[in-house]
Amino acid sequence: MQKKxxxxxxxxxxxxxxxxAVYLLILVIGDYSIDEKKLVMDxxxxxxxxxxxxxxxxxxxxxxxxxxxxxxxxxxxxxxxxEDKRFYEHNGIDLKAITRALSKDLIAGQKVEGGxxxxxxxxxxxxxxxxxxxxxxxxxxxxxxxxxxxxSKNKLLEMxxxxxxxxxxxxxxxxxxxxxxxxxxxxxxxxxGAMLAGLPKAPSNYSPILHPEKxxxxxxxxxxxMGDQNYLTPEEVVRSQGKTLGLNISEESETPWLxxxxxxxxxxxxxxxxxxxxxxxxxxxxxxxxxxxxxxxTAYELFKKEEYFPGTDQHAExxxxxxxxxxxxxxxxxxxxxxxxxxxxxxNTKRQPGSTFKPLAVYAPAMEEDEFGPYSLLKDxxxxxxxxxxxxxxxxxxxxxxxxxxxxASKNAPAVWALNxxxxxxxxxxxxxxxxxxxxxxxxxxxxxxxxxxxPLQLAxxxxxxxxxxxxxxxxxxxxxxxxxxxxxxxxxxEKKRIFSSQTAWNMTxxxxxxxxxxxxxxxxxxxELAGKTGTTSYVDKKGAVxxxxxxxxxxxxxxxxxxxxxxxxxxxxxxxxSSYPTRLFKEILMNTSMDQDAAFSLPKDVEELEEPxxxxxxxxxxxxxxxxxxxxxxxxxxxxxQEDDRVVYRIYETIGNEDKLVxxxxxxxxxEIPYSNLFSEASYKVVPYNEQTEKEGxxxxxxxxxxxxxxx
Numbered sequence: 001m002q003k004k005x006x007x008x009x010x011x012x013x014x015x016x017x018x019x020x021a022v023y024l025l026i027l028v029i030g031d032y033s034i035d036e037k038k039l040v041m042d043x044x045x046x047x048x049x050x051x052x053x054x055x056x057x058x059x060x061x062x063x064x065x066x067x068x069x070x071x072x073x074x075x076x077x078x079x080x081x082x083e084d085k086r087f088y089e090h091n092g093i094d095l096k097a098i099t100r101a102l103s104k105d106l107i108a109g110q111k112v113e114g115g116x117x118x119x120x121x122x123x124x125x126x127x128x129x130x131x132x133x134x135x136x137x138x139x140x141x142x143x144x145x146x147x148x149x150x151x152s153k154n155k156l157l158e159m160x161x162x163x164x165x166x167x168x169x170x171x172x173x174x175x176x177x178x179x180x181x182x183x184x185x186x187x188x189x190x191x192x193g194a195m196l197a198g199l200p201k202a203p204s205n206y207s208p209i210l211h212p213e214k215x216x217x218x219x220x221x222x223x224x225x226m227g228d229q230n231y232l233t234p235e236e237v238v239r240s241q242g243k244t245l246g247l248n249i250s251e252e253s254e255t256p257w258l259x260x261x262x263x264x265x266x267x268x269x270x271x272x273x274x275x276x277x278x279x280x281x282x283x284x285x286x287x288x289x290x291x292x293x294x295x296x297x298t299a300y301e302l303f304k305k306e307e308y309f310p311g312t313d314q315h316a317e318x319x320x321x322x323x324x325x326x327x328x329x330x331x332x333x334x335x336x337x338x339x340x341x342x343x344x345x346x347x348n349t350k351r352q353p354g355s356t357f358k359p360l361a362v363y364a365p366a367m368e369e370d371e372f373g374p375y376s377l378l379k380d381x382x383x384x385x386x387x388x389x390x391x392x393x394x395x396x397x398x399x400x401x402x403x404x405x406x407x408x409a410s411k412n413a414p415a416v417w418a419l420n421x422x423x424x425x426x427x428x429x430x431x432x433x434x435x436x437x438x439x440x441x442x443x444x445x446x447x448x449x450x451x452x453x454x455x456p457l458q459l460a461x462x463x464x465x466x467x468x469x470x471x472x473x474x475x476x477x478x479x480x481x482x483x484x485x486x487x488x489x490x491x492x493x494x495e496k497k498r499i500f501s502s503q504t505a506w507n508m509t510x511x512x513x514x515x516x517x518x519x520x521x522x523x524x525x526x527x528x529e530l531a532g533k534t535g536t537t538s539y540v541d542k543k544g545a546v547x548x549x550x551x552x553x554x555x556x557x558x559x560x561x562x563x564x565x566x567x568x569x570x571x572x573x574x575x576x577x578x579s580s581y582p583t584r585l586f587k588e589i590l591m592n593t594s595m596d597q598d599a600a601f602s603l604p605k606d607v608e609e610l611e612e613p614x615x616x617x618x619x620x621x622x623x624x625x626x627x628x629x630x631x632x633x634x635x636x637x638x639x640x641x642x643q644e645d646d647r648v649v650y651r652i653y654e655t656i657g658n659e660d661k662l663v664x665x666x667x668x669x670x671x672x673e674i675p676y677s678n679l680f681s682e683a684s685y686k687v688v689p690y691n692e693q694t695e696k697e698g699x700x701x702x703x704x705x706x707x708x709x710x711x712x713x
Contacts, residue, residue, distance in 0.1 A: 042059065042060050042061045042063050042171070042281075042282035042284075043059075043063055043064065043065055043282065043283060043284025043484055044057050044058070044059040044061075044062055044063055044064050044175070044284060045057065045058040045059065045280055045281060045282075045283060045284060045285040045286070045287060046058075046285075046286050046287070047262070047265065047287050047289055047291075048286060048287070048288055048289070049288070049289060049290070049291055049292075049293065050288065050289075050290055050479065055258070055289065055291055055293060056255060056258050056262060058262065058266075058280060058281045059281050059282070060278065060281045060282050061169075061171040061282075062169050062170055062171055062175050062179075063162070063171035063172045063174075063175055064172060064174040064175050064178070064284075065162040065172060065174065065284070065484075066158075066162065066172075066173065066174045066184075066185050066186075067158060068154045068155070068157060068158040068161075070174075070184075070185055070186045071158070071161060071173060071185050071186070072185075072186060072188060072193065074189075074190045074193055074226075074231070074232075075173070075185065075188050075193030075196070075197075076157060076161070077226060077229075077231040078190075078193045078194045078196070078197035078222055078226060078231075079118070079157075079160075079161065079197045080118070080157075080229075081197070081222060081225040081226045081228075081229050081231060082197050082198065082201075082221075082222045082225055083117075083118050083121070083197070083200070084117045084118040084119075085225075085229055086117075087117065087118050087119075087153065087157070088153055090117060090148075091145060091148050091149075092117060092119045092120065092141070092144035092145040092146075092147060092148035093117065093120070093141050093144060093145060094117050116140075117144060118156065118157065118160050119144040119147055119148055119156055119160075120140050120141065120144040121160065121164075121200075122144075122147065122156060122159055122160045122163060123139075123140050123143035123144045123147060124140050125163055125164070126159075126163060127139075127143055161173040162174075164200045165200065165203055166179075166180075166196060166199045166200065166203060167199055167203030167204060167207050168203075168207065168209065173185045173196065176196050176199070177192075177196070178250055179249065179250055180192075180195075180196070180208065180247055180248075180249065180250075181246070181247065181248050182248040182249070182250040183248075190223070190226075190232065190236065190240050191219065191223065191240040191241075191243050191246070192246065194219045194220075194222040194223050194226065194240065195208060195215060195216075195218075195219040195222075195245060197222050198215065198218035198219050198221075198222050199215075206218050208245050208247055209247070209249065212245060215245060216244075216245055219241075219245070220241045223237050223240050223241050224237060224241075256300070257296055257297045257299075257300030257301070258296065259335075259339055259340065259341055259343075260333045260334055260335035260336075260339050260345060260347065261289070261291055261296060261330070261332070261333050261477065262341075263335070263341060263342060263343075263345060264330065264333055264345070264347070264477045265287060265289060265477050265478060266280060268476065268477050268478050269287070269478060269481065272476075272478070272490070273478070273481060273489070273490040275481070283483065283484070284483070284484035285481055285482065285483055285484070285489075286481070286482045286486070287478055287480075287481050288478070288479040288480045288481075288482075289329075289330075289477055289478060289479060290324055290327065290329025290330060290331060290476075290477070290479055291330070291331060291332070291477075292322075292331040292332060292593075294593050294594060295322055295331050295332040295589065295593050295595075296331070296332040296333070296334075298332075298589055298592045298593050299320050299322075299332050299334050299589050300334060302585060302588055302589055302592070303318055303320070303334050303337050303585075304337065308581060308584070308585045308588075309337070309564060309581065310546075310564075310575055310576045310577035310581050311566065311573070311574070311575055311576065312572060312573055312574055312575075312576060313573065315566065315573065316337075316564060316565070316566060316575060317336055317337055317346060317564070317565060317566060317567055318334070318336070318337055318346070318562065318563060318564045318565075318582070318585075319334060319335060319336065319345075319346035319347050319349070319456045319561075319562070319563045320332065320333070320334040320347075320456070320560065320561070320562045320563075320585075320586075320589070321333045321334075321347045321456050321457050321460050321560055321561055322460070322558050322559070322560035322589075323460055323461060323464055323475055323558060323559045323560065324557070324558060325464055325467045325468055325554065325556070325557055325558060325559055326468070326557075327476075327494070328461065328464065328473045328474060328475045328476060328494065329475070329476055329477070329479065330457075330475055330476065330477045331558060332560075333347050333457075333477075334347070335347050335348075344567070346456070346563065346567075347455065347456050347457050348455050348456075348457055349455055349456075350452050350453035350454055350455050350458075351453045351454070351455070351456075351548050351563055351565065352448055352449065352450060352453045352537040352547065352548050353448035353450070353453065353454050353459060353535055353548075353550060353552075354447065354448040354535030354536050354537045354548060354550055354579075355410045355412075355415075355447065355448060355520075355533060355534060355535040355536065355579075356448060356459060356533045356534070356535035356550045356551075356552045356561075357445070357446070357447065357448035357450075357454075357535070358407065358410070358415045358446060358447070358448075358533065359407065359463075359466070359508055359511075359512065359533055360430070360431060360434055360436065360462050360463075361419065361427050361430075361431055361445050361446055361448075362415050362418050362419045362422070362427065362446050363403055363407060363415075363418070363508065363511075364430065364466070364500055364504055364505075364508050365422060365426055365427050365429075365430040366403070366418050366421075366422050367403075367500075367503075367504045367507060367508070368430065368500050368501060368504045369422055369426055371418075371421060371422045372403055372418060372421075372422075373403070373507075374402065374403050374404045374507050374510075374511060374610055375402045375403070375404060375613065375693035375694050376402065376403055376694075377400040377401065377402060377694055377696065378400065378401055378402070378403060378406055378414035378417055378418050379399075379400060379413070379414060379417045380392075380397050380398045380399060380400060380401040380406070380411060380413050380414045380417075381397045381399055381413060382397065382413060383413065383416075383417060385416070385420060385443055388416075388442065388443055388444065390412045390413055390415075390416040390443075390444075390446075390447060391412060391413065392411050392412050392413050393410070393412065397413060400696075401414055402613065402693070402694055403418070403511070404511050404514065404613050405613070407511045407512070407514070407515060407519070407533070408511070408514045408515050408518060408519030408520070409519060409520065410515075410519070410520045410533075410534060412446075412447055415446040415447060416443050416444075416446045416447065418446070419443055419445065419446040420443055424441060424442075424443065424445065427445060427446075428441075428445075430499060430500075433472060433497070433499045434461075434462040434465060434472060434499055435458055435461055435462055435472065435474070436454055436458055436459075436462055438450055438451075438452070438454075439451060439452065448535060448537065456561040456562070456563050457475060457561070459550075459552045459561045460475075460552060460559050460560050460561035461474070461475045461559070463532075463533075463552050463553065463554055463559050463561070464554060464559035465499050465500065465505065466500075466505045466508045466509055466512070466531070466554065467505075467509070467531075467554040467555075467556070467559050468505075469502040469505045469506065469604050469607075470498055470499055470500035470501055470502055470504060470505035471496050471497070471498050471499070472496070472497055472498075472499045473494045473495060473496045473497070474494070474495070476492045478490070478492060479491070479492055480492065502604045502606070502607045503607050503608065506603065506604065506607050506609075506610065507610050508531075509531045509601055510531075510610040511610075512531035512532055512533055512553070513529065513530070513531045513601075515531070515532060515533055515534070516530050516531060516532050516553065520533075520534040520579065521533065521534050521551065521553070521579075521583050522583075523580040523581075523583045523584045524580075524583055524584035524585075524586070524587035524588065525587060525591065526587040526590055526591055526597070527591075527597040528555055528556075528590075528595065528596070528597030528598065528599060529555060529556060529599065529600050529601055530553055530554070530555050530587070530590075531553055531554055531555075531601075532551055532552055532553020532554065532583075532586075533550075533551075533552055533553065534550060534551055534578075534579035534580075534582075534583055535548070535549070535550035535551075535552070535579055536548070536549050536550070536578035536579045539569050539570075539574045541570075541571060542571050542574065544576075545569075545571070545574040545575070545576070546565075546574060546575035546576065546577060546578050547565055547566075547569045547574065547575070548563065548564070548565045548575075549563070549564040549565060549575055549577070549578045549579045549581055549582050550562065550563055550564075550579055550582055551579060551582040551583040551585075551586045553586065555590070555595070555599065556599040556600060556601050556602070557595070557596065557599055558590075558595070560586065562582040562585060562586045562589075563582065564581060564582050564585075611647070611693070613693065614645060614647050614648060614691045614692070614693050614694075615645070616643075616648065616689045616690075616691050616697075616698030616699075617643055617689070617698070618698065618699040619640060619641075619650075619687055619688070619689055619698070619699065619700050619701045620640065620641055620701065621640070621701060621702070621704070622638055622639070622640045622685070622686065622687050622701040622702075622704050623638070623639040623640070623704075624636060624637070624638050624639075624684075624685050624704045624705065624706040624707065625637055625706050625707040625708075626677065626679065626706045626707065626708055629675070633675065633676055633677075634676070634677045634678070634679055635673050635674060635675045635676075635677060636673065636674040636677045636685065636706045637671065637672075637673050637674075637706075638652065638671060638672045638673075638674075638685055638687060639670060639671045640670055640671075640687050640701065641670065642668070642669060642670035643689070645668075646667070646668030647667070647668065647692070648667070648668065648689050648690070648691070649665055649666070649667045649689070649690040649691075649692055650665060650666050650667070650669070650672070650687050650688070650689055650690070651664075651665045651687070651688045651689075651690050651697065651700075652664045652665060652666075652672050652674070652685065652686075652687055653685065653686050653687075653688060653700075653703075654674075654683050654684075654685055655683065655684045655685070655686060655703045656681075656682060656683050656684075660686075665690070672687070677706070679708070683705075684703035684704055684705045685703065685704060685705075685706070686700050686701045686702065686703045686704065687700055687701045688700030688701075
């Protein structure tokens with residue numbers, strides 16, 4: 001008898017030891033199979049504007065994790081009731097549920113009920129594949145037990161509810177609540193929570209959108225289960241079952257107009273902050289961007305209209321970018337008329353800038369180096385520079401022209417002449433400071449004749465330095481990035497540097513305003529103050545064909561560039577018109593937004609205003625007569641019709657024989673007196689208008705002899 005007792009005890013102890021060893025083995029297998037990085041679930045990244053308004057969401061899986069405290073008890077209970085009623089009792093594996101499921105399967109002759117716990121489902125969905133095998137089920141059980149050993153029940157339930165798929169692209173309870181009911185998980189009612197609890201088993205079959213009747217039937221079943229398990233009273237069950245599904249579907253808005261901007265955000269996150277595209281879409285970040293959604297959408301819609309694009313067919317392309325003057329933040333960006341995600345972004349594509357390059361490569365450097373001023377006279381005639389002979393577009397030349405007028409009329413010959421005078425090396429020094437490093441070393445730089453070209457973004461930002469009184473900084477699309485715990489992981493750092501003096505920048509602004517008001521940039525309408533420059537490059541293989549058409553400009557608040565053309569220009573595909581089209585479209589974009597058109601350019605301190613140009617008119621006849629004045633004796637009095645511009649100087653010349661002698665001048669007046677004159681002199685007199693800005697005379701009057709004889713009053 002004693003031997004039997006000892007044997008039984010030995011067997012029991014051995015069994016216990018073996019069981020304990022198996023249990024430890026299972027835990028070890030479970031621990032080994034767990035990669036805890038997989039428990040960090042993908043989260044949706046939000047793009048928000050500077051006011052904190054959400055603009056877009058980036059995600060691989062539309063998921064927005066919440067804590068267990070943010071999930072109401074009745075919602076948690078709904079999932080427990082239908083998925084795992086002994087959740088708070090088992091250690092990851094519910095042997096009773098497995099036994100029950102097996103017996104029902106045997107009776108039915110097929111699988112009719114599952115015995116997996118919530119923890120097992122979490123293990124399967126997170127760490128394992130969908131293969132059906134004994135090994136996978138063993139790993140599932142081992143991982144479930146290991147998870148139960150590592151985490152609290154509430155943490156496991158939280159991970160499960162954030163991980164599970166609810167159909168229609170919604171992962172996790174928060175995304176599902178927002179999608180189906182347009183509310184946060186914390187605000188879900190009993191019946192809404194029960195409906196969501198019915199989805200994970202078969203999201204498509206029980207979809208309330210695709211199969212509302214089946215969805216309600218399953219919801220009501222879950223409500224009954226909640227009643228059976230004492231989560232609800234019988235009255236609460238009946239009342240909840242009597243309610244409709246109450247859907248309030250929050251469909252994702254279709255925002256193709258954001259595609260370019262989002263791609264630029266993803267590129268910048270990778271380049272500046274070392275965040276891969278995948279990490280950005282799964283990391284649950286909050287990315288603050290300087291976008292102006294009104295401008296972005298307006299530009300997108302106008303780019304769709306064929307009337308703005310003068311191509312040989314409907315495939316003419318374009319690009320547009322708009323920057324905030326103060327910060328350099330990208331307000332709007334259109335990478336193409338039919339831009340697709342990760343497509344060919346023409347905002348960053350280099351093109352031949354044409355005459356838009358003249359202010360940057362020639363005129364601003366010339367003023368900064370004090371070589372020329374706005375009213376300096378430049379040579380305007382065909383000149384050959386070692387075989388390179390630039391020509392004006394209209395083939396008309398004025399011999400000399402002011403910088404002011406050369407810019408307004410977009411003359412080529414004076415630009416090249418001025419660049420030759422200041423030197424290519426000086427020009428490139430300023431271009432490099434403006435973010436426009438180029439390899440070219442020829443005078444064609446003056447006209448934007450570059451080997452590689454420059455991008456719309458580069459041009460817009462270079463012109464922004466004029467708007468910012470000569471100060472340059474890099475553009476950006478990401479203001480800051482915060483992780484899911486609201487910890488800042490990156491923020492733009494603006495390094496500002498002065499390129500031009502405030503005086504040079506202000507002079508350029510005034511001259512570029514003239515381009516818009518009376519020069520090549522007149523096309524279209526914009527009520528506010530706008531400075532800018534047009535540019536057109538020709539396709540040389542066909543007369544009249546245009547390759548690139550530009551407008552680059554700025555208001556007191558924004559700077560931008562708009563390019564038109566074809567990705568590949570040939571005899572069959574080319575623009576049929578030039579810069580007037582991008583000029584008009586640029587203005588239309590601004591006009592169709594709430595842009596402040598009352599804003600004016602502000603003259604900085606210690607900067608002199610640039611006077612309007614003095615325009616000399618030919619002087620008509622001069623009336624000359626002798627008068628007698630007691631103090632002046634015999635006096636020659638000259639009278640003429642003066643211009644309205646009182647800045648005009650009138651030079652008085654005395655002519656004797658073939659010699660002209662300057663005897664005086666007046667400014668803004670229509671008469672001049674020469675006292676103590678000799679009545680018997682053979683002298684005649686003429687009046688010549690003089691421009692102090694250019695230091696040049698205009699066409700004067702014919703010489704005239706004074707008449708005899710008038711007494712002074």
